Amino acid sequence: MMPGPVNKTRLTPRETMGVVMVLLERNLKLMTRFSVSTLMFYMGVLSEAAISAFLGKTLIGGANIAQIGGDYVSYVIIGLAYSQLMQTSISAPLQSLSGAYWSSRLEPLLRAPVSIRTVVLADCLWYYLNDLVTIGVYVLVGSLFGMKLSGGPVLFAGLGALILGCVSVLGFGFLSASMFNLINAKGHSEPVEWLVKTLQRLVCGVYFPITVLPGWLRGLGSLMPQTYVLDCVRRLLMPSYPRGHTLPVHGTLPMSPQVINVFAIVSLTALILPLGFWAFKKGLDKARNDGGLSRWN
Amino acid sequence: MKPAILTRGLRKEFRYLNPSSNRSTSDQWLDYIISFVTGKNVSGLGVERRHAIAVDSLDLEVERGEFFGLLGPNGAGKTTSIKMLATILTPSAGEATIDGYDIVRDCEAVRATINVVQSGAWLGFDHNVSIRWNLGVWGRIYGLSRREAARRTDEVLEAVGLLDRAEETSGVLSSGQRQRLALAKGFLTQAPILLCDEPTVGLDPNAAHAARTLLKDEVNRKRGQTVLLTTHYMQEADQLCDRVAIMDRGLIIACDSPDRLKGSVSACVLVLDVTGFPADGLSAFKKAHSSWHVVERLNQEGDGSIRVLITGTEPEASVVNAATSSGAYVTTWNRGEITLEDVFIALTGRRLAS
Numbered sequence: 001m002m003p004g005p006v007n008k009t010r011l012t013p014r015e016t017m018g019v020v021m022v023l024l025e026r027n028l029k030l031m032t033r034f035s036v037s038t039l040m041f042y043m044g045v046l047s048e049a050a051i052s053a054f055l056g057k058t059l060i061g062g063a064n065i066a067q068i069g070g071d072y073v074s075y076v077i078i079g080l081a082y083s084q085l086m087q088t089s090i091s092a093p094l095q096s097l098s099g100a101y102w103s104s105r106l107e108p109l110l111r112a113p114v115s116i117r118t119v120v121l122a123d124c125l126w127y128y129l130n131d132l133v134t135i136g137v138y139v140l141v142g143s144l145f146g147m148k149l150s151g152g153p154v155l156f157a158g159l160g161a162l163i164l165g166c167v168s169v170l171g172f173g174f175l176s177a178s179m180f181n182l183i184n185a186k187g188h189s190e191p192v193e194w195l196v197k198t199l200q201r202l203v204c205g206v207y208f209p210i211t212v213l214p215g216w217l218r219g220l221g222s223l224m225p226q227t228y229v230l231d232c233v234r235r236l237l238m239p240s241y242p243r244g245h246t247l248p249v250h251g252t253l254p255m256s257p258q259v260i261n262v263f264a265i266v267s268l269t270a271l272i273l274p275l276g277f278w279a280f281k282k283g284l285d286k287a288r289n290d291g292g293l294s295r296w297n
Numbered sequence: 298m299k300p301a302i303l304t305r306g307l308r309k310e311f312r313y314l315n316p317s318s319n320r321s322t323s324d325q326w327l328d329y330i331i332s333f334v335t336g337k338n339v340s341g342l343g344v345e346r347r348h349a350i351a352v353d354s355l356d357l358e359v360e361r362g363e364f365f366g367l368l369g370p371n372g373a374g375k376t377t378s379i380k381m382l383a384t385i386l387t388p389s390a391g392e393a394t395i396d397g398y399d400i401v402r403d404c405e406a407v408r409a410t411i412n413v414v415q416s417g418a419w420l421g422f423d424h425n426v427s428i429r430w431n432l433g434v435w436g437r438i439y440g441l442s443r444r445e446a447a448r449r450t451d452e453v454l455e456a457v458g459l460l461d462r463a464e465e466t467s468g469v470l471s472s473g474q475r476q477r478l479a480l481a482k483g484f485l486t487q488a489p490i491l492l493c494d495e496p497t498v499g500l501d502p503n504a505a506h507a508a509r510t511l512l513k514d515e516v517n518r519k520r521g522q523t524v525l526l527t528t529h530y531m532q533e534a535d536q537l538c539d540r541v542a543i544m545d546r547g548l549i550i551a552c553d554s555p556d557r558l559k560g561s562v563s564a565c566v567l568v569l570d571v572t573g574f575p576a577d578g579l580s581a582f583k584k585a586h587s588s589w590h591v592v593e594r595l596n597q598e599g600d601g602s603i604r605v606l607i608t609g610t611e612p613e614a615s616v617v618n619a620a621t622s623s624g625a626y627v628t629t630w631n632r633g634e635i636t637l638e639d640v641f642i643a644l645t646g647r648r649l650a651s
Binding site: 005006007008011015022030033034105106110113119179183185187189191285289 | 311312313325326329330333377380383384385386387405406408409410411412413415420421422423425426430434435437438439440441442443445449452453482484485486487488
């Protein structure tokens with residue numbers, strides 16, 4: 001055997017990008033090995049989008065529909081598409097970490113010259129790319145049911161809001177992943193993911209405007225970045241969406257609702273994302289202390 | 298010159314909560330939180346606080362280019378020691394350096410200085426894709442270019458005799474072949490120090506011999522890499538290592554070259570060829586002389602040999618007399634060679650396998 005290439009202390013940015021690419025390639029390769037389950041997943045997406053659209057058709061004319069501009073189909077399809085991305089932000093880091101743990105890849109990854117956070121983020125990127133296909137299905141079904149979206153440069157603004165939205169919730173994802181080691185939540189009922197996902201569906205305006213909620217739930221919704229992301233995106237993409245105050249905080253500052261939305265998203269991201277990264281590192285430190293990086297010691 | 302590996306008072310103590318089976322693993326996080334907040338055992342919930350000392354005050358000095366062995370039974374603390382040196386576990390106390398780098402403060406430099414070969418059960422491979430593809434991914438993760446990773450993958454697979462299986466998935470390999478794959482993965486990149494955690498477990502005699510030859514001749518002698526090997530196979534330690542540290546219950550109880558270790562014990566081995574040794578006679582023989590360590594190789598008729606390790610000062614003739622009075626007919630008896638297992642027994646009173 002020839003002498004091998006020497007170990008590296010740290011990878012260059014180019015080498016790191018190479019690692020990200022190979023991890024994306026790995027996920028693609030694995031997905032093609034499970035083509036039946038992938039197909040079943042997208043059939044499920046199609047069915048959920050269709051159910052929501054039919055529901056929208058049924059509800060047209062209801063009293064609360066006026067609050068969202070009367071176009072429930074666009075409202076719910078945008079809600080579903082963006083909540084899909086945000087659910088990915090919440091679950092992908094834990095999925096990546098637990099996948100590495102259960103397949104005994106975690107220890108070798110932690111010895112590698114690339115940071116574990118890069119590996120987790122590369123996996124998240126893969127899940128986001130998958131979501132783009134899911135969103136495509138939602139938009140396709142929505143357009144069959146008469147969904148109307150703004151076009152032109154607004155779509156790019158919507159894309160910006162999409163990225164901002166993903167980043168804003170990613171902190172919850174890393175917080176959830178940290179629980180894997182911090183409280184040994186190695187089963188399927190990790191509490192942070194469960195709580196954030198449940199709240200997202202209940203109080204962030206995915207399916208209905210949060211103004212219909214009781215006051216204390218509206219308050220909870222105001223603490224979640226998803227609420228502002230969804231409002232921001234709907235304002236950008238739905239021509240029929242009301243331009244006035246749609247969230248409780250909109251009336252509290254002398255600024256336009258959209259500026260308040262962006263300000264709230266950035267502020268909450270600045271709080272949650274570093275907290276998530278910090279907790280994630282603490283979780284790994286704890287696992288290094290108590291031997292929790294692998295299933296056997 | 299700095300030693301390749303230096304440890305002083307290295308200690309690892311695990312403190313953990315041990316949930317019982319009252320609650321499914323999915324729900325145990327709640328018990329952890331309650332126990333963490335209250336700081337108490339939550340006996341009603343089945344959580345118990347435990348602590349265990351895996352490694353206690355490890356003092357090692359491994360020279361550059363040395364082939365060093367950590368020999369001990371299961372649970373002696375060998376893997377924990379390797380994991381601390383590989384920066385995967387944080388020590389509870391003490392300090393250690395690898396190639397002069399501190400294992401806690403200079404983790405990145407330490408990782409660049411070591412390669413690790415773990416058990417084949419911990420390969421970290423995706424079982425649905427080919428071995429070649431998996432190794433290539435690991436090569437990329439370790440910073441090799443696509444071309445370099447592909448070239449190196451073929452080289453290491455050839456070195457462990459698995460090149461012809463490269464397009465198969467690791468799921469179809471036997472445990473011995475997976476162990477060879479673990480060796481291959483450890484050789485993807487090259488570092489001055491190789492940490493090997495029981496690299497021949499599960500290998501058949503031929504494959505184990507090939508792996509040992511690879512480690513000794515190729516890695517250690519030709520390339521001059523320092524090797525720290527953990528094993529519970531005494532012959533492996535004897536055959537490969539320049540020096541051996543015998544570990545038991547987290548402590549190093551002896552450390553020297555295999556020959557010196559064997560020469561240091563005040564014990565002798567007698568091998569008795571016997572015929573017609575009845576089973577109950579053998580039991581009585583063992584029971585009456587519990588300080589002797591007896592290993593028998595007898596057929597159903599009681600014909601064969603018994604190997605007796607005497608750690609006391611009793612005369613050799615007393616062993617022969619005792620066997621005869623227990624019903625055996627002793628045809629011949631000779632002095633046997635002391636092995637590292639005998640050294641372990643002499644030091645601890647227990648067998649390596651126990």
